[in-house]
Amino acid sequence: GAVVSQHPSRVICKSGTSVKIECRSLDFQATTMFWYRQFPKQSLMLMATSNEGSKATYEQGVEKDKFLINHASLTLSTLTVTSAHPEDSSFYICSATQGTGNTIYFGEGSWLTVV
Amino acid sequence: QKEVEQNSGPLSVPEGAIASLNCTYSDRGSQSFFWYRQYSGKSPELIMFIYSNGDKEDGRFTAQLNKASQYVSLLIRDSQPSDSATYLCAVFSSGSARQLTFGSGTQLTVLP
Numbered sequence: 001g002a003v004v005s006q007h008p009s010r011v012i013c014k015s016g017t018s019v020k021i022e023c024r025s026l027d028f029q030a031t032t033m034f035w036y037r038q039f040p041k042q043s044l045m046l047m048a049t050s051n052e053g054s055k056a057t058y059e060q061g062v063e064k065d066k067f068l069i070n071h072a073s074l075t076l077s078t079l080t081v082t083s084a085h086p087e088d089s090s091f092y093i094c095s096a097t098q099g100t101g102n103t104i105y106f107g108e109g110s111w112l113t114v115v
Numbered sequence: 116q117k118e119v120e121q122n123s124g125p126l127s128v129p130e131g132a133i134a135s136l137n138c139t140y141s142d143r144g145s146q147s148f149f150w151y152r153q154y155s156g157k158s159p160e161l162i163m164f165i166y167s168n169g170d171k172e173d174g175r176f177t178a179q180l181n182k183a184s185q186y187v188s189l190l191i192r193d194s195q196p197s198d199s200a201t202y203l204c205a206v207f208s209s210g211s212a213r214q215l216t217f218g219s220g221t222q223l224t225v226l227p
Binding site for chain 2 (some may be wrong): 006014034042043044046049057091093095104105106108109113
């Protein structure tokens with residue numbers, strides 16, 4: 001089946017620094033990628049939707065200047081958390097869909113801890 | 116506001132029993148429905164998807180969809196302790212915004 005890979009799986013950064021998370025579709029071209037955030041014991045919350053070559057569409061309440069999303073190619077999207085704070089500590093998950101297919105494949109997720 | 120509602124549980128069933136997980140959604144135009152399983156600290160993994168009214172079976176799993184009632188369910192037969200996880204219902208929104216809306220998840224525990 002289709003595989004979506006995220007890197008890094010775990011990252012610890014200091015407060016005020018920026019951290020980048022990569023999401024790659026390994027065996028298909030992902031025209032659309034989604035970024036979610038999940039706090040402990042809560043459901044996935046969609047942060048933004050990105051289409052290759054265009055600006056991401058952010059959900060209400062998500063700061064686009066803080067969570068920078070780049071979808072420069074059909075196989076790679078990146079999420080950069082800028083000026084990270086401890087409250088940004090969370091599980092970040094990307095997912096991807098190909099073309100007109102309805103199935104969405106998830107990456108393994110990235111645990112971010114801001115200290 | 117497009118919503119997906121699930122009973123958060125926890126739901127406990129004995130090993131070998133049938134676990135029944137339920138989900139309702141508010142967007143009547145929704146086309147596709149998914150069940151994901153998420154183990155603690157891990158990313159969700161797709162169990163089943165269903166598009167048409169009725170039942171869809173895959174091994175021990177059966178998804179049931181009733182669009183008129185805006186209801187989708189997942190049955191797990193012969194439940195195993197390894198089935199213990201949080202089960203997330205997700206609905207693909209209608210229109211051009213192709214995104215999944217997730218329910219809050221139901222925590223299932225299968226007791227050995």
